[in-house]
Amino acid sequence: MSEGSDAYDASRIQVLEGREAVRKRPGMYVGATGERGLRQLVFEAADRAVNEVLAGRASRVDVTLMPDGGVCVTDDGPGVPIDQAEGGGPALEALLTRMGFGSGAGGRHDVTLGFCGVGPIVVNALSSRLTAEVQRDGVRWVQEYVRGVAVTPLTEAGPATGTGTTLTFWPDAGIFTTSEFSFGALADRFRELAFLNRDLEISLTDRRCPPESVSVRFRSPNGARDFVAFLDGRTASPGDPGIIGFEWEDPQMAGAVEVALRWRDTDEERVQGFANSRPTDGGTHERGFRDGVAAAVNTYARKRRLLAVTEPDLDADRIGVGLTAVVSVKLDAPEFHGAMRGVLGNAAVRACVDQGVRDHLGTWLEGHPERAAAVIDRIVHGAHRH
CATH class of the missing domain: 3.30.565.10 (Histidine kinase-like ATPase, C-terminal domain)
Structure with a gap:
């Protein structure tokens, strides 16, 4: 040059x-x-x-x-x-x-x-x-x-x-x-x-x-429960029996989790994830949520003999049919991946959300046997029988 x-x-x-x-x-x-x-x-x-x-x-x-x-x-x-x-x-x-x-x-x-x-x-x-x-x-x-x-x-x-x-x-x-x-x-x-x-x-x-x-x-005093109701096109009351919701702190992931979910009579799955109030396009919190829901549903179904012994476990795709859910994590040190920083990458979050959802949803299923049986039946037989 x-x-x-x-x-x-x-x-x-x-x-x-x-x-x-x-x-x-x-x-x-x-x-x-x-x-x-x-x-x-x-x-x-x-x-x-x-x-x-x-x-x-x-x-x-x-x-x-x-x-x-x-x-x-x-x-x-x-x-x-x-x-x-x-x-x-x-x-x-x-x-x-x-x-x-x-x-x-x-x-x-x-x-x-x-x-x-x-x-x-x-x-x-x-x-x-x-x-x-x-x-x-x-x-x-x-x-x-x-x-x-x-x-x-x-x-x-x-x-x-x-x-x-x-x-x-x-x-x-x-x-x-x-x-x-x-x-x-x-x-x-x-x-x-x-x-x-x-x-x-x-x-x-x-x-x-x-x-x-x-x-x-x-203003939303009921948090993620209101969000799920809004996504489903209806108004939720604080005690809306159709919406399952729970929240917890987890020091292992240095953060807090809020989850709300409901199954509807539709073939559509609608799961929305957020990290520190930022909308996400996937990530460890959403994977942990799906893992935890699948584990809780299968454990309960096996225990109550709602699945035949010869039937395989219900997979995440079948469990997700008709599911509306909001998964919100708030972390002290969130790590985002992707050009638009839309994918949560904190490794510890997946296991923590998995275990938390497994425990809380499992407790809810045990405490609401009639509704739990309806949820499992709906998942096993599908929202619509073609």
Whole structure:
């Protein structure tokens, strides 16, 4: 290779940081520049607020789609600190301009809503305008940004009427190919989060077509049981006899498990897995669940002589016919595989979920002999006899 203008040295390596990196490669941070990317902006903005509720510092999150194309995300927590952050500048400004600042401690109690969990800096960088408002210690503070850069200092704007943080942003039309958010897709994810986190209350309001507005509120005191009922298209009551549910902690996998399931008169299997409230496309928790259900069902069927001695064990495919289930694990140190980090890989989780499901479902079968016999009969003979 000839020397001179074609030489490859350090001067040819471009280093981008913060907002510049996000604006140069938006797909790396929100996945796409179409509607899916817009949706991820909302999730990144809501991420911190949701975790404030789960940490017990706030009671609710409200998300509003506004008539002018903006999105407002509000929580009633103590408000983002406005004092000086490490490295200089107010903590609020650091949250909106520095990578990784304000990220949670991680582990089972944190939820990641966004594409990669970077947080508000992504929202700020990819918005043509953003307004941050903090109510804290009796004072209301406001700061304005344009394309990720502060255009006003953090300013006192009068007395506070409560506490909390509000981020209002307008996605940059120069980056995104659409300005239309999918209300339904946003509602689906927020509903899912409420099912998986009983302490969470979150509302979504659509004011884009005044004077009409649509608002939904999600809260799920019955957790995964409500989720199974929703998937089956019906409303569950706390004592719904058709849904089997249990939860437990397991130190061997450094986490907790919540499972709910029900067999229906259909040939369809519908098992949904989640790890730290992230939807999964398989993994050790789902394999452990199937192993545990098969073991519990076969053990009970053999003990009660509901299977002929000469018949083989019921396999997972037969047991899964008509099964609706939600399998949610929350781990201190989750390990995800795959390009989209959608497959849980923690090795210990499979054996722990297997044993837990085996024990809890086995106990339920023993305690409900009539219903257990109906479940086994349905599995043995199939949902429909052709």
